[in-house]
Amino acid sequence: MSRNIHPDNLFSLNNRVDSKDGRLVLANMIWVIFALFIGGAAGLLQTLVRSGMFELPFGIGYYQLLTLHGVILALVLTFFFIMGFQIAALSKTAGALNRTERRLGWIGFWLMSAGTLVAAVMIATNEASVLYTFYAPLQAHAFYYIALAVIIVGTWCSVAGQLMRYIRWKREFRGHKTPLLSYMASINNVMWLVCTIGVAASVIFQYIPWSLGLTDRINVSLSRTLFWMFGHALVYFWLLPAYMAWYAVLPKVLGTEGFSDSLARLSFVLFLFFSIPVGIHHQLTEPGIDAFWKGLQVVLTFAVIVPSLMTAFSLFAVFETHGRQMGATGLLDWFKKLPWKDARFVLPFLGMLFFIPGGIGGIINASGQMNQLVHNTIWVVGHFHITVGAPVILTYFGIMMFLLPHITGTRITKQLNNMGLYLGYTWTFGMGLMSAAMHFAGLRGAPRRSTYSEYGGAGIADEWITYQILQAVGGTFLFVAIIIAVLLFIQLMTGPKTNVPEEFPVAPMMDQNAPVTKWLENWRLLIIITVFLVLIAYTVPITQMFTENIPGAHGYKLW
Amino acid sequence: MHKFEKIWMSIGTGSLILFLVILGVSAVHAGHTPAASGIETIHPDYVRDDNRFSEPGLYESSEEGYDYDLYYVASAFRYEPAEVEVPQGSRVRMQVVTTDVVHGFQVVNTNINMMVEPGLVSTYGTNFNTVGEYLVICNEYCGVGHTDMTSVIKVVPEEGDAEDE
Amino acid sequence: MTEKNEDRARESLEIHEEDHSKLDLRGTFTMVLFLGALMFVSWFGAFMLFLGRM
Numbered sequence: 001m002s003r004n005i006h007p008d009n010l011f012s013l014n015n016r017v018d019s020k021d022g023r024l025v026l027a028n029m030i031w032v033i034f035a036l037f038i039g040g041a042a043g044l045l046q047t048l049v050r051s052g053m054f055e056l057p058f059g060i061g062y063y064q065l066l067t068l069h070g071v072i073l074a075l076v077l078t079f080f081f082i083m084g085f086q087i088a089a090l091s092k093t094a095g096a097l098n099r100t101e102r103r104l105g106w107i108g109f110w111l112m113s114a115g116t117l118v119a120a121v122m123i124a125t126n127e128a129s130v131l132y133t134f135y136a137p138l139q140a141h142a143f144y145y146i147a148l149a150v151i152i153v154g155t156w157c158s159v160a161g162q163l164m165r166y167i168r169w170k171r172e173f174r175g176h177k178t179p180l181l182s183y184m185a186s187i188n189n190v191m192w193l194v195c196t197i198g199v200a201a202s203v204i205f206q207y208i209p210w211s212l213g214l215t216d217r218i219n220v221s222l223s224r225t226l227f228w229m230f231g232h233a234l235v236y237f238w239l240l241p242a243y244m245a246w247y248a249v250l251p252k253v254l255g256t257e258g259f260s261d262s263l264a265r266l267s268f269v270l271f272l273f274f275s276i277p278v279g280i281h282h283q284l285t286e287p288g289i290d291a292f293w294k295g296l297q298v299v300l301t302f303a304v305i306v307p308s309l310m311t312a313f314s315l316f317a318v319f320e321t322h323g324r325q326m327g328a329t330g331l332l333d334w335f336k337k338l339p340w341k342d343a344r345f346v347l348p349f350l351g352m353l354f355f356i357p358g359g360i361g362g363i364i365n366a367s368g369q370m371n372q373l374v375h376n377t378i379w380v381v382g383h384f385h386i387t388v389g390a391p392v393i394l395t396y397f398g399i400m401m402f403l404l405p406h407i408t409g410t411r412i413t414k415q416l417n418n419m420g421l422y423l424g425y426t427w428t429f430g431m432g433l434m435s436a437a438m439h440f441a442g443l444r445g446a447p448r449r450s451t452y453s454e455y456g457g458a459g460i461a462d463e464w465i466t467y468q469i470l471q472a473v474g475g476t477f478l479f480v481a482i483i484i485a486v487l488l489f490i491q492l493m494t495g496p497k498t499n500v501p502e503e504f505p506v507a508p509m510m511d512q513n514a515p516v517t518k519w520l521e522n523w524r525l526l527i528i529i530t531v532f533l534v535l536i537a538y539t540v541p542i543t544q545m546f547t548e549n550i551p552g553a554h555g556y557k558l559w
Numbered sequence: 560m561h562k563f564e565k566i567w568m569s570i571g572t573g574s575l576i577l578f579l580v581i582l583g584v585s586a587v588h589a590g591h592t593p594a595a596s597g598i599e600t601i602h603p604d605y606v607r608d609d610n611r612f613s614e615p616g617l618y619e620s621s622e623e624g625y626d627y628d629l630y631y632v633a634s635a636f637r638y639e640p641a642e643v644e645v646p647q648g649s650r651v652r653m654q655v656v657t658t659d660v661v662h663g664f665q666v667v668n669t670n671i672n673m674m675v676e677p678g679l680v681s682t683y684g685t686n687f688n689t690v691g692e693y694l695v696i697c698n699e700y701c702g703v704g705h706t707d708m709t710s711v712i713k714v715v716p717e718e719g720d721a722e723d724e
Numbered sequence: 725m726t727e728k729n730e731d732r733a734r735e736s737l738e739i740h741e742e743d744h745s746k747l748d749l750r751g752t753f754t755m756v757l758f759l760g761a762l763m764f765v766s767w768f769g770a771f772m773l774f775l776g777r778m
Contacts, residue, residue, distance in 0.1 A: 063700060131700055137660050137677060138702065220661065220676050260744070284593045285672055287679035291596035295586065302575045309571040312759060313564050316752035324748055332751045360763050363575075364770045368582045369591045372672040373774045376663045376698035443773070445667035447698035453706035458694045460667055510744060544598060551602040553677035556660050558635050558702025561744055563753040570760050578767055591778070670777045686778070 002098035004169045007176045010093065011508050016501075017088045018096030022407035024105045025091075026493070028084030029404060031113070032077050032396070033489050039073035040482035042066075047434070047475030050468040052452045062451035063129045063559055070132030071123065074388070075151065076116050078238045081396050083108060083158045085241050086185040088403055090162055092504050093179035094169040101161040101168075108158025115150035118143055129559040131449065133227065134207070136218045139555030142211040149203045152196055159189040170521075177516045180261060181248050181506060187268040188240040190523070194530055195233030195276045202226035210555060217552025221288035222545045228279030229538060236275040236304075238388050240268065242395035245348060246315055249399070252505035253344045256322040259314035261509035265520045267307035272530055274304035277537030284371040288550060293541045294368065300537060301366040308359055315352065343412075343420025344401045344505070350428045351394035354435075358387040361439070376449070379442020382435040390431050397423060400489055405502035410495035412502055419488045426481035434474025441467035594673035595681035603677035606632060606658050616640045622652055625684065629712075631655040631695075633662040633675050636704030638695055644713045645687045655681045663699030666712060674699060687714045 005015055017025065042065050048054035049062055056062065087105055091097060097105065121143075122128040128144035166186045170178050178186075202223050209215045251258040258264065280297040283289060323334020339345045361383040365371060374380060401420050405411055412420075442448075446464040455461035519525060585591045606612050615630040622628065626649040632639045633655060645651060655664045657675045664681065665672045673681045697708035 061703065063703070063705075066700075135661055135699070138700075220678060224676075283674075285595055286674040287595040287676055287681045288598055289596065290598070291586070291592040294593050294596060295583070298582070299579060302579055305575055306568075306572055309568060309756075310564075313567050313752060313756050316755045317561070317564075317747065317749055320749055320751045321747055323751075331754060334751055356759060356762065357766075360766045363578070363763065363767060367578060367767070367770075369586060369593045369670075370582070370770060370774045372594050372670045373770060373777070375672050376665065376674075377672075445665065445694075445696075447663070447665065447696055449700040450698070450706045455694060455696060455706070455709055458667075458709075460694055548598045548600060550598070550600050551604075551678040553603055553660075556635070556702070558660065558704075561747060561749055563749050563756075567753065567756045567760070570757070574760060574764055574767075581771070668777065670774060 002096045002101075004172045005093065005095040005179070007173050010179055011506060013503065015092055015095075017091045017403075017407055017504060020102060021087055021091040021097050021105075024102060024109065025084045025088045025403070026407055027109055028080040028087070029400065029489075031080040031116075032084070032400070033486055035072045035077035035080065036482055037486050039069050039077060040479055042069040042072070044475050044479040047468075047472040050452050051472035052465055052468065053472070061126065061129055061559060063131065063449075064123060064126055066449065067129050067131050068120075068123050071119055072116075074132055074234075075148075076112075078388075078392075079112060079151065079155055080109075082188070082237065082241050083112075083155065083162075085244075085396075085399055085403065086162055086188065087158070088407070088504070089181040089185050089244065090165045092181070093506060094165060094182040097161065097165050098168070101165045104157050104161030104164070108154045108156070108161070111154030111157060112151050113154075115147045115154060118147035119151070122147065126559070133231070135227075136207065136210070136220050136223045137553035137555050138559075139211055139557055142208060145203050145207040145211055149200065149208070152200055152203075155192065156196070159192055162186070163189055175516065177261070178521060180258075180264060180509065181244055183265060183521075184240065184244045184248070184268050186523075187272050187526075188237060188244075190527060190530070191233055191240075191272050191275055192237050194527075194534065195230045195237075198226040199230035217554060219545060219550060220553050221286070221550055222542065224283060224286070225279070225289070225538075225542060225545065228282045229276060229534070230279070231282060232279045233275040235384070235388060236271055238392045240271060241399075242348070242351065242392045243268070243271075243311060245395050245399050246311065246352070248507055249505050250315075250345065250348060250507075251318050251322075252507035253342065254318070254322045254339060256318065256325065256507070257512070258507045258509040259317045259321075261511050262514060262517050262520070263310060263314055264509070265517065267310045269520055269526060270307040271304065272526060273533055274300055276530065277533045278304060278366075280537070280541065281366045281371070284368060285375045288545065288548075289541050290544070293537075297537055298366060298368045300533070302363075305359070305363060308355075341417070341421070343417045343424065344398050346421055347398035347401065347424045348391075348395040350424045351391035351398075354386045354390035354394070354428075354431070358383065358391060362387065374442055376447060377442035378438045378446045378448045381448045382438030382442060385431060385438065386435045389435075390427070394424065394427060397427075397485060401492065402502050402504060404489060404492040405495065406504045408493050408495070409497045409501040410492070411498050411500075412492065413495065416488060416491055416495070419484060419491075423481055423484045423488060426477055426484060430474045430477025430479075430481055432474070434471045434478065437467040437470035437474065441471075590684070594671070594683040597682065599680040599682065600678055601656055601680050603656075603658055606656050609656075611654060612656055617643050617645060617651075620652055625650050625652040627651045629653045631664065631710070632658060633664060633697065633708070634658040635660060635702050636697075636707045638697075638708055638710035640710065642711045642713065644715050646717045647690050647714050648686070648688055648717055650684070650686050653683045653685060660701050661699050662697045662701050662708065665696050665698040667694040667696060669693060672698070687712070690714050690716055 127141035278301040323337035326337040328334035695710035
């Protein structure tokens with residue numbers, strides 16, 4: 001029942017997500033669909049407010065709505081999706097979870113659900129309009145911080161169950177390569193456990209006592225630095241499940257093999273190493289940190305670009321190889337051979353296109369002093385909407401296309417596939433328009449996280465408003481796409497049952513039979529290097545925040 | 560590894576290294592280190608007791624290499640001074656502090672863009688070479704009046720001693 | 725794993741190594757070079773804007 005899948009049998013079509021695991025996955029996915037709708041509605045309203053043509057009814061505050069949008073999409077949607085997908089990937093490639101592992105998954109699910117509901121109440125009652133980054137010394141109700149902590153603890157439980165499942169496989173088949181998807185999920189989980197230590201410490205030892213009135217003041221620099229130690233790894237936590245699908249699922253959708261197993265593993269290991277000791281690139285324009293340490297983390301940030309360069313090559317290589325097998329002979333005509341009518345391919349592919357400007361924009365953001373050009377302008381909002389808001393989410397959608405029917409025992413019909421295509425194109429148009437307008441407005445100085453304002457009639461603010469109208473048009477298309485998505489996902493779960501449910505595609509790699517690269521499977525070594533890099537990057541800056549006697553700050557509720 | 564993959568990875572990492580070298584040279588040799596770097600503390604409750612911030616504005620600088628010091632105090636939800644004139648072509652050391660929460664000090668269409676955090680002084684050296692009115696805004700969410708925080712820096716042609724206070 | 729299996733694994737490994745270098749990846753190379761050029765142009769564009777506002 002919860003047996004390990006034999007290494008010779010990894011790609012058998014009989015390997016399915018276990019039905020009990022499936023229920024857990026589905027529970028997580030239902031939160032994803034719900035969060036998508038609520039968060040998307042909030043996003044639409046924000047763009048409308050910023051266009052200057054709409055005012056929020058019922059005394060809802062712009063920043064209240066923005067807090068909701070950030071928490072429910074950046075945290076809730078992504079966390080539930082990642083837990084659900086990784087459990088499915090483990091169940092499919094390593095074998096069903098056992099009782100303890102699955103129970104941990106459920107405990108995690110309920111903790112995350114409870115935390116989400118409490119946070120939602122705090123936001124709804126306007127007790128927590130501090131945005132999802134909750135920068136001190138704006139002070140929310142203590143329950144908001146406790147709720148966020150509970151959500152994180154929930155992910156830890158789920159992650160613990162997943163890691164136990166992975167280790168169980170590894171123990172039985174010592175010396176074998178662990179199944180690629182289970183390996184990748186474990187890398188993501190280990191990264192998550194390491195990176196959340198900082199933010200958890202900050203919430204437990206700084207925010208909660210301070211918001212309860214047990215302590216009077218808070219060390220703002222320290223809280224921000226601990227937040228971003230987690231905050232940048234967070235974006236890779238979102239991205240790696242998408243990369244899992246790009247490396248290991250998409251080739252099978254095309255009907256071919258993945259490019260390289262060892263390259264895929266290597267790129268994930270590089271993500272593990274370099275996702276965490278780079279958070280200060282979000283604090284490049286802050287006081288309290290010496291220029292040297294900012295510079296060092298910029299260099300480390302550039303190291304995390306390397307695995308994405310590798311990924312780009314291997315994806316094109318898979319597409320080209322497939323196209324050539326299908327008879328393409330010219331330089332670029334293999335593009336035509338790709339399955340342009342298959343939503344499972346088209347959705348992630350559109351996401352990849354967004355990742356080209358998204359990645360390049362990221363390099364610009366992280367470029368040390370150049371960050372002053374764009375810091376806290378709406379360029380940054382444009383940037384993360386074409387990273388997490390397109391490549392990541394469109395790939396999640398592509399995964400849900402097959403995962404939901406795989407679990408509920410139904411199939412993607414032609415009509416649902418077409419809906420998936422419409423979803424992709426509508427999303428692409430809306431996001432393209434909105435994010436382009438955001439990038440250009442940002443270069444002209446328009447700030448992020450700001451409600452509609454004419455800034456005392458300044459001429460430049462007038463220019464920003466033109467872009468904000470375009471953003472509202474883009475936001476409207478995105479909301480239409482979200483409605484399509486919600487309807488699509490509901491139908492994918494509730495279609496007629498069949499004996500041959502939709503496949504969970506997992507591709508073998510061209511070098512599948514190459515011997516195991518030992519150090520890539522040596523977790524002790526990987527964890528030591530990860531922690532070592534974090535210590536190098538953070539020991540001095542954080543020590544200085546204690547030794548330099550930076551005066552603490554009182555809490556403020558300014559909304 | 561495929562031959563093309565090797566070439567691509569070399570070109571890719573090569574460009575990244577080139578970017579880093581350019582940034583490093585510009586930081587060290589042209590003085591373009593990231594804004595506000597370094598640690599200078601100030602107690603947020605006693606900002607006004609500091610000579611520089613009791614009446615913030617433009618003052619002749621005693622620092623070597625600077626013509627003026629421009630002091631700003633940020634608080635929810637205003638900037639002091641609300642308007643300031645700076646002679647064209649002057650080299651200015653800007654120092655900004657907050658009396659309450661975190662603010663984002665941004666002078667639109669310039670590279671002056673830095674966080675202001677309670678307990679710390681944010682410093683940035685810059686030149687004002689082009690005549691015009693520059694809008695100062697707050698780009699870090701600080702509360703319900705966040706977008707009301709504005710100021711104007713007027714860069715005026717050099718003539719007379721209009722800059723003395 | 726039996727010895728036979730190992731042999732087979734080694735054999736297919738050689739074949740696969742062979743495979744990789746024999747793949748026709750001209751198009752891939754063109755695409756990534758295009759990507760690199762885009763990265764180059766965008767970065768220097770931003771850097772120029774940064775210097776212009778200095």
